[in-house]
Amino acid sequence: xxxxxxxxxxxxxxxxxxRAKKLIIPAPDGQKGILPHHENMVIAVEIGELHLCDVEDxxxxxxxxxxxxxxxxxxxxxxxxxxxxxxxxDVRRATEAKERAEEQLRQKxxxxxxxxxxxxxxxxxxxxxxxxxKDWRI
Ligand code: ATP
Numbered sequence: 006x007x008x009x010x011x012x013x014x015x016x017x018x019x020x021x022x023x024r025a026k027k028l029i030i031p032a033p034d035g036q037k038g039i040l041p042h043h044e045n046m047v048i049a050v051e052i053g054e055l056h057l058c059d060v061e062d063x064x065x066x067x068x069x070x071x072x073x074x075x076x077x078x079x080x081x082x083x084x085x086x087x088x089x090x091x092x093x094x095d096v097r098r099a100t101e102a103k104e105r106a107e108e109q110l111r112q113k114x115x116x117x118x119x120x121x122x123x124x125x126x127x128x129x130x131x132x133x134x135x136x137x138x139k140d141w142r143i
Contacts, residue, residue, distance in 0.1 A: 007041040008060055013067070013083040020067060020088040027058040028081060030074055039074070039081060048074045050085055052127040054135050066091055068135035070128050087128075094136040103129035 011025040028039040031053025050072040057065050072085030106126035114122060 006060065009039075009041045009043075010080040011057060011083070012081070013055070013057075013085070013088060015069075015085050015088040020090075021057065021065065024060050025057045025081075026060065026062070027056075028074075028083075029056040030083070031055065031069070039076065042079055043076050043081075045077050047076075050074055050083065052124065052131050054131060054138065055083070055088070066135060066138055068094060068132045070131075071124075089132065089135070091135050091138055094132050096133065096136050099129045099132040099136070103133065 006026075008024040008026055011021060011023065011028060012019065013021040026041070030037050030039065030048065031051045033049050033051055036053075037048060050069060052070050053068075055067045055069045059065060067088045067090055069083075069088045070086040072083065075082045075084075102125060106122050106129060109122040110119070110126065
């Protein structure tokens with residue numbers, strides 16, 4: 006069976022550490038698939054949804070925020086600020102964060118505040134999307 010070593014680390018925990026058959030990440034130019042023996046490279050991770058297929062053909066989904074992936078000699082490390090599975094997402098918290106960000110975006114803001122509100126809105130929307138994807142299949 007062709008697999009690769011995968012470790013997904015967020016700022017407060019290890020989300021996944023084991024062997025995987027496939028990884029799909031939200032990259033700047035869209036969803037990117039990583040298979041065993043991918044060439045070595047570093048790829049940026051955007052706010053969005055990550056999917057991995059483990060050795061038992063079980064798909065695991067996570068809502069992730071920004072970070073990067075390092076692929077090195079069939080070992081893949083994903084380093085992201087946050088990662089939550091659909092079951093872990095607090096929908097009420099994400100809804101409130103979305104409403105807060107939308108309200109901030111209606112106000113006059115500095116460019117930096119505007120970028121932060123936009124990122125906050127993107128995180129909240131990604132979490133709300135992921136919370137509905139408990140049965141994601143490729
Ligand atoms: P909030 O404004 O609700 O704190 P945020 O986008 O600013 O949202 P982050 O800074 O991305 O939050 O995450 C801080 C921590 O809280 C991380 O550990 C993240 O996994 C967790 N977290 C944030 N929002 C949720 C949520 N809706 N459900 C579960 N965990 C969440």
